[in-house]
Ligand SMILES: Nc1ncnc2c1ncn2[C@@H]1O[C@H](COP(=O)(O)OP(=O)(O)OP(=O)(O)O)[C@@H](O)[C@H]1O
Ligand SMILES: O=P(O)(O)OC[C@H]1O[C@H](OP(=O)(O)OP(=O)(O)O)[C@H](O)[C@@H]1O
C-alpha cells in the first residue's frame with residue numbers, strides 16, 4: 343500500500359532514532375538481536391485475538407527507507423552526519439518469523455520474532471506495533487460480530503467514523519475478521535475486497551417525494567437496488583413505497599434486492615416489514631439493518647427477538663474497535679548475540695521471556711486447540727513432555743503424545759517476503775477453519791474460559807537462572 347511518495351522511515355517514534363544513533367556511536371551496530379511481539383490482554387474482555395496486519399507490515403517494511411528530504415529533516419533535529427549517512431542506505435535486512443495472518447492467538451505468546459542488527463530491529467518497532475496492534479484489534483471485533491451474524495452478510499460502513507486514514511487498515515482487517523464487503527472504496531481497490539453500498543437519506547430527501555426517489559434509484563441501479571426506508575415513516579411510507587417499486591421492478595424483469603432499516607426498533611420494524619413484503623409477494627427482498635450495531639445488539643436482535651434481518655451494515659463500533667481503544671501489544675528485547683535478555687517487573691506476569699522462542703499449539707483428540715506452549719527455538723518439540731504455568735509451575739500439563747503444530751514460520755529474510763500474498767477473504771477462510779478448532783467456551787462473550795499458554799521446563803529454567811543472575815548483579819551494583 344502506498345499513499346504517496348513519502349518513504350516510511352520516519353513513521354517511527356523519535357526515541358527509536360535517537361537510540362539508533364546511539365547504537366552507532368557506541369559501535370553496537372553489528373550486534374545481532376532478537377525482539378518478540380506479543381500482547382497481554384484479549385480485547386473486548388474476550389477469550390482470543392485474531393492476528394492481523396502481517397501482509398501490510400511486510401509491504402511497509404520494503405518502504406521503510408529514508409529519502410533525501412527525510413535526511414534533511416533529521417539533520418534539522420540534531421542528528422549527526424555519520425548517522426544520517428547510515429540512514430541514507432538503510433533498508434531492513436533482518437528476519438521475521440511470524441504466526442499466520444488470521445491465526446487465533448492468545449495473550450503472552452510471541453506472535454512475531456524479529457532478528458537482525460540492533461539498529462534495524464529497533465527502528466521498525468513503532469511501525470510493527472502500529473500496524474499489528476490495530477489490525478488485530480479490528481479483525482477481532484469483526485470476528486466477534488461474524489460469530490453472531492453467521493451466514494448473514496455484514497458490510498463495513500465505518501469509513502466516516504474511523505480514526506482518519508486508519509480506516510484503510512481497519513477495512514482490510516474487518517474483512518479478515520469476516521465482514522463480507524466494505525463501503526470504503528479505496529480500501530476495496532487497494533486490497534481487492536468486495537465493495538458495496540446502498541443509499542443515504544440525502545438521496546431520498548433530494549426528491550419531492552420518497553416514491554420518486556426510490557423509482558429513480560431503481561432506474562439508475564437496477565442491479566443493486568437497496569432502498570433506505572426510514573426517512574419519513576418506515577411502516578406507513580418507506581416499506582409501502584418500496585413494495586410499489588418492487589412490483590414495478592418485477593414487471594420490468596429486474597429485482598428489488600433489499601430494503602434498509604436505519605432507526606427505530608429494528609426487531610419490531612424488521613418483523614413488520616417482512617410480513618408486509620411477504621404479503622405483497624416480495625419474499626426474496628432482503629432486509630438489511632444498520633444504526634450503531636455491535637455484536638451484543640445483533641445477538642439480542644437475532645437470538646432473543648427473532649428479528650427478520652438478513653444482513654447488517656456496521657460502522658462506528660466495528661471500525662473503532664469499540665469498547666477497546668487499542669490492543670496492548672508490545673515489542674521486547676529477548677537476546678543480543680548469544681546473550682539472553684529479559685526485563686523485570688513488579689508484576690510477575692509482566693516479566694519477559696528470554697531467548698529465541700517458538701510457539702507450539704497442542705491439539706486434543708478431536709483436533710481442537712488444547713494448549714499453547716512457548717519453547718526455546720533450539721528445543722526439539724518432540725522432547726517437551728510438559729508445559730508449565732509461567733508464574734505457578736505447580737500448575738502444569740502433560741503434552742506428550744498430543745498432535746502439535748509450530749505456529750511461527752520465517753516470513754521475511756534478506757529484504758524479501760517469503761510467504762504468498764493472500765486476499766483478506768482468503769485470510770478469513772483460514773480464520774474460519776481455525777475457529778472450528780477453538781472450543782466454544784473460549785468464544786463466549788461473558789467470562790470466556792481462559793485458554794492456557796504454558797512454557798517449557800527448559801525455558802523456565804533459563805528464565806529463572808537469568809533472573810537470579812541479573813538480580814544479583816543489580817543488587818551488587820547498588
Ligand atoms: N430491538 C432492539 N433491541 C436492541 N437494540 C436495538 C433494537 N432496535 C434498535 N436497537 C439499537 O438501539 C439504538 C437506538 O438508537 P437511538 O436511541 O439513537 O434511536 P434511533 O432509532 O437511532 O432514533 P432516531 O430516529 O433519532 O435516529 C441503536 O444502537 C440500535 O442499534
Ligand atoms: O451507525 P453506524 O454503525 O456507525 O453505521 C454507519 C451509519 O452511517 C450512516 O448514517 P449517517 O447518519 O452518517 O448517514 P445517512 O445520512 O446516510 O443516514 C448509516 O446510515 C449508518 O447509520
Ligand SMILES: O=C(O)c1cccnc1
Pocket residue numbers: 499500525538539540541542655657
Ligand atoms: O452503503 C451504505 O448504505 C452506507 C455506507 C456508509 C455508511 N452508511 C451507509
